[in-house]
Amino acid sequence: MNLTDKDVREILKLLDESGYDELKIETDSFNITLRQSAGPGAEPVPGSESSGGDAGKRRAETAASPSDTGGDDIRDIYPPLPGTFYRAPSPGAQPFVDVGSPVSEDTVVGLVETMKLMNSVMAGCTGEVIEICQENGAMIEAHDVLLRIREGRA
Numbered sequence: 001m002n003l004t005d006k007d008v009r010e011i012l013k014l015l016d017e018s019g020y021d022e023l024k025i026e027t028d029s030f031n032i033t034l035r036q037s038a039g040p041g042a043e044p045v046p047g048s049e050s051s052g053g054d055a056g057k058r059r060a061e062t063a064a065s066p067s068d069t070g071g072d073d074i075r076d077i078y079p080p081l082p083g084t085f086y087r088a089p090s091p092g093a094q095p096f097v098d099v100g101s102p103v104s105e106d107t108v109v110g111l112v113e114t115m116k117l118m119n120s121v122m123a124g125c126t127g128e129v130i131e132i133c134q135e136n137g138a139m140i141e142a143h144d145v146l147l148r149i150r151e152g153r154a
Helices: 005-018
Strands: 022-026 031-035 064-067 071-077 083-086 108-114 117-122 127-132 147-151
Touching: 005 022, 005 031, 071 127
Parallel strands: none
Antiparallel strands: 022 031, 064 071, 071 147, 083 108, 108 117, 127 147
């Protein structure tokens, strides 16, 4: 079974109207977990142009955690959802960030396309990009590190 755009919009509407912060759906065909948060550092997750409705109100928190390899001032940035990672807003455009780019909490550092919806990946901290860990167009999972940021160097 493949989910259509209409199916995805209905699922997102369920989450918006539920009052819950997380929705898990498990079937024989797929498993999906959706989370929303209005906590500090959370940013809107833009949907596709055709998504309409309340999708623009949805918020996702980019996971930023201390890196196992770089100490307390290095942050690993993870995707909000599994999907295809894009470093630029469109083919042929300049990447959102490169190694050495300064970032703040609300800086978009990439996009993740999941079920035809584009989700912004935010830096989630202030600092400088020190490593890009994924290639443009890479299929990524929620546990994959997208890039690393050294905090405090913006």
